[in-house]
Amino acid sequence: MFSSELRGVLFQVITSWQVVGITIVLVMYIFLVNYVARAYHRPRFISRSRPRKTKTKAAQAAKSGPKEVTDSTDTNESLGLEEAD
Numbered sequence: 001m002f003s004s005e006l007r008g009v010l011f012q013v014i015t016s017w018q019v020v021g022i023t024i025v026l027v028m029y030i031f032l033v034n035y036v037a038r039a040y041h042r043p044r045f046i047s048r049s050r051p052r053k054t055k056t057k058a059a060q061a062a063k064s065g066p067k068e069v070t071d072s073t074d075t076n077e078s079l080g081l082e083e084a085d
Helices: 004-014 017-041 055-064
Strands: none
Touching: none
């Protein structure tokens, strides 16, 4: 299929120091990127004994909803923007 001259040239291209060097650098770069990606997304520790909510506690928490927070201070008075009569 390939002539002997083409095989010789292809072998010389593949074994040239530039191609070998770039291939090694790319492989090392891929290993580094994979290592950083795994280290970044790995949780630091996993708690195996975390308490789980029972169905009744979860239902009660859903019924009660978020607690309402009230602010008793008047922001207009603190800024000096009282209404004039």
